[in-house]
Amino acid sequence: xxxxxxxxxxxxxxxxxxxxxxxxxxxxxxxxxxxxxxxxxxxxxxxxxxxxxxxxxxxxxxxxxxxxxxxxxxxxxxxxxxxxxxxxxxxxxxxxxxxxxxxxxxxxxxxxxxxxxxxxxxxxxxxxxxxxxxxxxxxxxxxxxxxxxxxxxxxxxxxxxxxxxxxxxxxxxxxxxxxxxxxxxxxxxxxxxx
Numbered sequence: 001x002x003x004x005x006x007x008x009x010x011x012x013x014x015x016x017x018x019x020x021x022x023x024x025x026x027x028x029x030x031x032x033x034x035x036x037x038x039x040x041x042x043x044x045x046x047x048x049x050x051x052x053x054x055x056x057x058x059x060x061x062x063x064x065x066x067x068x069x070x071x072x073x074x075x076x077x078x079x080x081x082x083x084x085x086x087x088x089x090x091x092x093x094x095x096x097x098x099x100x101x102x103x104x105x106x107x108x109x110x111x112x113x114x115x116x117x118x119x120x121x122x123x124x125x126x127x128x129x130x131x132x133x134x135x136x137x138x139x140x141x142x143x144x145x146x147x148x149x150x151x152x153x154x155x156x157x158x159x160x161x162x163x164x165x166x167x168x169x170x171x172x173x174x175x176x177x178x179x180x181x182x183x184x185x186x187x188x189x190x191x192x193x194x
Contacts, residue, residue, distance in 0.1 A: 058075060
């Protein structure tokens with residue numbers, strides 16, 4: 001009996017070693033507010049459409065002359081690494097922070113330029129400037145601001161991980177990324193999908 005009990009305990013320990021664990025900041029547990037926006041193909045994408053899937057989010061705009069191009073290249077690389085890892089039901093969502101300029105056509109051109117695979121990547125627009133600023137603040141606790149003084153938009157450079165229930169669970173740097181950084185995201189996605 002002792003041998004059987006010992007064997008069961010050992011198997012439980014080994015099983016636990018194979019489990020992925022999501023490392024997340026204590027202050028991350030934000031509910032994404034309901035939305036109904038338009039993607040690069042003119043199709044409607046809503047929060048409900050993404051329920052049941054894990055998604056990675058960033059905030060960009062097509063006329064950005066600083067961080068958005070490298071962020072989008074990094075997201076495209078992450079997308080390839082997610083595919084290589086064999087992960088399914090993972091979506092990527094890039095919200096435009098300059099929706100009055102960023103038409104679906106412009107977003108599609110931007111995505112193509114940065115090697116996006118549109119099969120699971122939505123570039124979203126179709127809302128007012130004030131709406132995306134409020135949405136970003138409420139859902140991601142991040143600031144977006146466009147002023148009349150410039151054609152550039154101030155916004156954060158993080159990638160956010162959202163679980164199957166629409167809860168923001170953690171964030172990562174969206175700049176200066178490597179394949180090692182992507183491994184962390186992939187590990188966290190696996191933890192959510194267990």
